[in-house]
Amino acid sequence: MYALNKCPHKNLCIKSIAQRSYASKSKTIRDVNYQYLQRSKVPTMHFQKSLPRLPIPVLNKSTERYLKALQPLLTDDQFSAATSRTNNFINNEGKALQEKLVAKDKANKHTSYISDYWFDIYLRDRKPLPINYNPLIVFQNDTRPEYNNQLIRSTNLLISAVRFMESLKAQILEPEVFHMNPKKSNTPLFRTVTGLLPEAVSWYGAYLFKAFPLDMSQFPGLFGATRIPLETKDKIFRATDSRHVLVQRRGNFYAFDVLDADGNILAPTEMLANLNKIMNDNAPAAEHPLGVLTCQNRNEWARQRAHLEQTGNKEVLSKIDSAIFNLVLDEEIIGDSKHALLKSYLHGDGLNRWFDKSFSLIITGDGVSGINFEHSWGDGVAVLRFFEDIYAETTKKPFVHPDTKPASSNISVTKLDFKLDDKSKQFVDKAKKEYKEWYESLSIDYILYEGLTKGACKKYKVSPDCVMQLGFQAAYHLLHGKFVGTYESCSTSAFKHGRTETMRPCTEKTKAFCEALHLNKTSRGELSAMMQECSKYHSELVKDAAMGQGFDRHMFALMKIAEEFNLPRPELFDSYEYNYLNKSILSTSTLSSPSVMGGGFGPVATEGFGIGYSAFPDKLGAAVTSYKSHNNSTEFVQALHQSFEDITKIIST
Template identity: 25%
Template sequence: MAEAHEAVAFQFTVGAEGVSVNLSYDVFKALIYSGCRSWKRRCRRTLKSLHNTIYPGHPLRGIAWCGLIYTLYIKDHDPSYHIIDWIDKHIFRRYFSKQNSQMLACVVFGTGTYFILIQIRQSILKLLFSYHGWMYQEHGKPMGLGQKVWGGLVKLFIGRNPSLYSYQSVLPQLPLPSLDDTLRRYLRTVRPLYSDAEYHQMEILADEFRRTIGRKLQRFLWLKWLISSNYVSDWWEKFVYLRGRSAIMVNSNFYGLDAAYIRPTTVQSARAANIVRATMQYRVRLDHEDIAPLMVQNMIPLCSSQYERQYNTVRVPGKEADIIVHHSDSQHVAVYHKGRWFKIYVFYQGQLLEPSELQMQFDEILRDPVEPAYGEEHLAALTAGERPLWAEAREKYFSTGINRASLEGIEKAAFVLILDEEEFAIGTLSADSSFMSNKQQSENFDKYAHASLHGKGYDRWFDKSFNFIISKDAVAGINVEHSWADAPVSGHMVEYVLKEDIAHLGYDDIGNTRGVPRFTPPKPVKLKWAISEDCNELIERSLAQAKKIFSDVDLHVYIQDIYGKGFMKKCKLSPDAYIQMALQLAHYRDSGRFNLTYEASMTRLFRDGRTETVRSCSIESSEWVKAMEDPSVSKAERIRLLRRACDYHQEQYRDAMTGKGIDRHLFCLYVLSKYFNMESPFLQRVLHEPWKLSTSQTAASYDEKHLKRLMAENPDLVKKYGISEKRNLAPCGGGFGPVASDGYGVSYVIASETLIFFHVSSNRSSPETDSKRFGEHICQAMKDMRDLFETEA
């Protein structure tokens, strides 16, 4: 049974004694289970698709509606005004008896009218979701009459118990901003960056663009908007991600870290087993669409389309452009350990393996003394180097034979698991520790972040949708390929996995998984390779490219535990705007000037929405920063300017979320200019401006309500791990590489009321940047901002 998956189902040989037939019943059983599972999956998806098509209606309500129509009809109360009679007479009467034909006519009429009512309801919902005035409501002030009516209508029409994709058909399209508005807002955002002469030149370029090719490009873009579900997303995926020919390691992929406060075990195989089990449970929930769509204010759904490619997905290299390949199902996970590649089956006889059964498989891999095959240890470096080199190697050496079969074992896996040989040794943060102790911890976090972002360049399969990394001391990390989705989608999964791992699956007293194996699970399958010297030469070339990239990465995790969002709320300021202003102050002190700043904002209020740019460096923020550096400005004036800057930032963020952003519109106009070979000095200037500061907030959903529910469901967690409002399951966030060669990449997560993680990246080769220095500037900026409000707060 253990070797069933390596056996051949049917063999026959012809010899002197006749024909010898050999059947492997275990494989036949596995094929039957797999086939049944596949058919169940198809049927379930078909039914879910039907349900989503008519949501917020329901098939049972449709049946009840048809029954009502038939009852009224036979009681001589024709609700169709003789339409049923016409259907009965002209379609069914010639084939069925009178009673049956009348019933069928009632069903046809009832089904048609029910679909019409559903279409009306969906149209009303789409119209209601297109209204975004609620976002601009000032916090703390009561809603006006119009907004109350709108909110009541949303609650009336929205429906109950939605599945993950129920609202996709009723989400509005991303609106196309007017050209004049975009140009006006763009010029306002660059005013602090330029001298008077430079700004005047930019005004001239913008006006020339408006008067010449701008209007024509806008009309073509309007046509694309008219026929597309989202006029940005397909081009954004194609040109920003898939057409890029440089390495995706560091330049595109991003990483995430483990929970800040809790280390549930130090047994590597046990942690890997629970992580894999929880991750596959999440995939099962995705397949069943049992995950409720994320809702803003419990009323407005966010687009869920990015979840579709989370598992069984790989980015395949091409010479000119990559493609994303998504497989409908996968029953195994690819595992890397000490230079060897394995695949383990996570389903057996149609059942998802329990953690104790998975741990047996991982223990076997850890004990396996087999050395890697020639070229196998550094094989994954092909995914870390430049894309044309990987495309060449894949076509030449991995398109046939044993290499192709083994490559499919990785690329068709649900995801990749890395059993790392390193110990991250980050321990746990104390909610009550001093700043110095956590500052010392940040040095270990730096190594941990480096390992999660790029590893050694050959021990992560960077093309896979995500790699879970389990260190030798059982600390978890994740590396995510960016083209298929944005960080909040994988963040949602990571939070679910950590909660399941720690709060529900758990560990025994010595750190192993709970439970007793039901049977001996299938053995891990060692992937086999036949790598030639020429192929290995390409592998080593790619590894050299990868080493050059990751050796240049300067990555620092600054742990801000002096205060957190609790203090910011007392100051009546948005935590995100507050932190963005701190970054503006820190960056000005670091570089001595104002620079173009990118903050990622989502556009998932619209169908197929991804991201938009918030330009955090503004006239208001620059005035406040100058006031902070001018000792003659009073504290009251600094506070006034800070509130003004935060308010404007919030307005920009809301504009970006509601489809009134700047950069995606200009990006699409630039793409069209290239299609039609129309050169624009203005667009060239805009699209090639370097983002010296690129920022992003990682959302954490473990708020007070979630924590109280978790502690009520699992009272032993409070005793075992000390989980509380201060010590929660929120991850340490994650980060990404710098966007500009002489700039910074900053990701931050508000982990609790008193704790914020800043992940700062830059390039060592740049004399203008230093990640630790920038972390110190952030620290000082946060202290200076706290001092402004010390007496008030």
Template identity: 30%
Template sequence: MSLKEEFDKVAEDVKNVKTKPTDQELLDLYGLYKQAIVGDVNTDRPGMIDFKGKAKWDAWESRKVLPFASEGEFNATVETVRQFQDGIGKELHQKLLQRAKMKKNWLEEWWLDTAYLEVRLPSQLNVNFGGPASYLEHCWPPAEGVHMERTSLHTWLTLQYWNLLRTERVPPQKAGNKPLDMDQFRMMFCTCKVPGVKKDTIHNYFKTEREGPCPSHLVVMCRGRIFTFDGLCDGQILTPPELLRQLKYVKERCEVEPEGDGVAALTSEERTRWAKAREHLISIDPHNKTILETIQSSLFVISLDETKPYSSPENYTNVTLEALTGNPTIRWGDKSYNALVFSDGSFGSNCDHAPYDAMVLVSMSWYLDQQVKQMGGKWKGSDTVRPMPLPEELVFTVDEKVLSDISHAKQQYLESTKDLQVVCCAFTAFGKATIKQKKLHPDTFVQLAMQLAYYRVHKTPGSCYETATTRTFYHGRTETMRPCTQEAVNWCKAMMDPTCEVDFKRKAMLVAFNKHNKLMSEAQDGKGFDRHLLGLYLIAKEEGLPTPELYMDPLYAKSGGGGNFVLSSSLVGYTTILGAVAPMVHHGYGFFYRIRDDRIVASVTAWKSCHQTDAVTLFNNFTSSLHEMLHLATTSQL
């Protein structure tokens, strides 16, 4: 049977089913053309789209909008979808298939452009991810007078990880028995986003030893000033005592000399404005371009921050807030990795999201955490310091316009960051171990608790994005998994109904669990639909066609489409590493979390200027939901 015949058969079957659709059959509207494999089948061989009917028409249902729709809205949307199916959607899908034949990953370039490089919002707060280091849970609790020594060891360990990547000794990761694409790991070091008037670009200077020389210099920022020095001496990584000498030199100079101009603050500006400011900066002195290239190509930035955001294993709020909103004059917002060092001996990070996803940094952060723990937080090697050049200060030539641009950038950044509310706390009553004893998936447990918390606070379902990795495919990034299913909403309603019996609530919870697990598995296997819908939209845009009605349907945005999810969530893993992001929309929340055997730590963000949302209230209801769910699981003897 030909591809067209298979499609026609499935399409006819779907039409027959839809002559008398039930609500359940109409629950997955935006599962339109759900694609089993678009991109590479695996990372170790050229990719092929599956031409055996896997561009599924059988997902032509509406499960993703029903929770957000009135009856009238729902019926109108169903009609819009059917028109799309029978009309332009079919044509766009065929064009997408042709694109997939020509590229190993049809989405890669598009995703980078639309999700990151074409975005004009200030990216340091709205795009970057950041978070606290977890060393304070073991060897490095907050303390006075220790941060420089700790920074030297932290930098040395980071250079060790860079060397592992250079020598290709970081083991390939797997999801079960499936290898994960490791390309994003090339982007952690020697990488920087460069602003453009209409579109940014990513400059990556990293090379493995087999590929050739790689930049090895570091950049240190302190009190608005910028310094650089080589992380190698005679081809060998500087030892912690040698790094300490270099770092102390920078710190001591900054303590006794005037503050710098803070040119780094320009990276926190709106992207087009920053691009024009950068062009002007280069125009007044060619040496400024050399300095910019030195920063762009550097391994990473070390930010010496004088803040003391005292935090604890139970409450990471202060350090997480500083990681996301700290001093813009001592971090380069476009760098793939800013290592943040606070004067109370705690650490954090702030990273540009464009070149890689957070789980890549989590891998290195977990390595660093375990190495610090293994070493007891102390260097036990030689104290010898070899002769080497002192750090060089990078001083931009500036004029009144540059100084005015810096002032404007700092002002808009301050106004924006003052609006961000952050709560980052540990729930310590139980964790992964107890949840697994109940034979429930820990991530799904947390997601449903979050859904219940949102429903309890807002009395309505919350359109939700959960990150699903697609790194089993060539250069895969992420797919959207939508946790706000009708099954989850039905369960939330049952939990809020005092007349519902425990057994009914238990069964509703299990149904919601099963649906969530199924959708997550599909998304990770390339069978999600949000990226596919994006592809159809971009095909229409490239062809100069009018935007299809589907994408202008009110329920498309209301259900989260077009980047309108009110809950932007992600599991950061089962280690001690945690991150945070700003909410995706003004009336929404960011919700990142990590799950340990004995605890669940969540970072919740909201915008203070939105009076509908409050991160503290959501977190408190989240913890209550966790207790309720465990009680339900226990009393029902799951």
């Protein structure tokens, strides 16, 4: 899944600017400052050329880490067999595969060794996108209730999103940088010095400030992009000159231009007018809402889409594909229901969605807002940066207010009409039935535990992330009495075209802690010491993963090299232990930001749990998903609550 470990962003909002527009005979002239959310002195891609390349780990180091990850999951006999098989791999085909991988990497210095393989694995998977792949992130509500009105909030989010896009296109969006000591490096001096340096050495200048620029190559994938279903392997379509957004309401599709003929962003009152027209459209809910077709197996959807194109819908599908992004207006009222929130943003009923778009900005009837995003094009770092920036502006410097009146000009809304034959209508009816059966098979629950906070963990000198991972391990052990393959996503965006690496939080140390915790024979002092050891090792694993020194991506690349060169598939990759480890029963990803109300994703394995979690300043939170036929998320949440209580007692001593 996606990784969201990153530095906080400050000072993201420019001063409030005039929103006036001036009409001339030839064209509309607007305040240039309105066109951009940020005007960075350092060009957006300034550090990209000098970013370090993702390292290929030493083969022996990767296999050593691999065996350590296996040890808590296997019996002694199984581990002995795994060790023998791994050593055989190192001494035989492993060496040749490593040499070929290194040679290929040297010949492709413009990218990382994992990038193409990672795109390929996403685009070849035939499973449906919702639940399996598309994650959700939900904004905190605006603290001013009147700004949570659906029309007001959707307009402000739309304006800020387009301003973000225009800043990115103009290369004046602030580059993404991780500051080790923000007080010393997140300064005008840093920007002046690094901005003056040539692109080829700019990263090294930032490094002298103990600041680390992050890869920005995924950011253009946010806009004008759609994943197109094709049989065997999908493709990502990108339009670089789009002027329109897609809007969905009641299963109907609309489009309107947010940029005028001169490339200027429409005035706030004009944006408001276009959305107001859509919201006042009395058209009934679509009888055959085509969005539900994006909820299916990719091969089936590819065949259906081909039929739609052949029956006169090619132009309207192109309009959807090329839209800057998808704005979804739901009629559902979320209120305070976290269950309703998670279900709506994770999957909904599919009738008012188009899961293939790079992202969908979803606003409910009561103004709850969030994002569901397609995962193949990029990871959480790019999405969260966009998320945080537009949240900051819409809550601090919104352009539309409750008393703002819609304009009467530049209203270009068109309703997109499909030509549906009986066969196409049958596609929709079948997809609605099957998707409903599928999402109703999900078990979803959440926990907000106020007995522990991020600050309390740090005060006790244990990693908050480790505490939460210990909670997951202890909860699963409490329910099932064993330990399973656990996946924690970690970003490698400190490197050129880095994606993610897997951190394996189930270790011999966490296993010993959980067993001691549940035996009730170990003193709190001993448990405390064990927890400190868990935290220390956990932090080392996180650091290794972030620095490209995990083992999962490396071993995956070696397997792909064997396929690419038509070499015999090594026994190791079909072994019991390799498959057991890579069956992510606990798939986890952290999501911590003041702008985030919640986030999550579906289970990766049918028998597993999907856990999106956050360590907030005042509580610990997690959204848990699973399939009812194998697990009960409420039971897991109850066990997790018990585990957090047990850990709290240890920390409180």
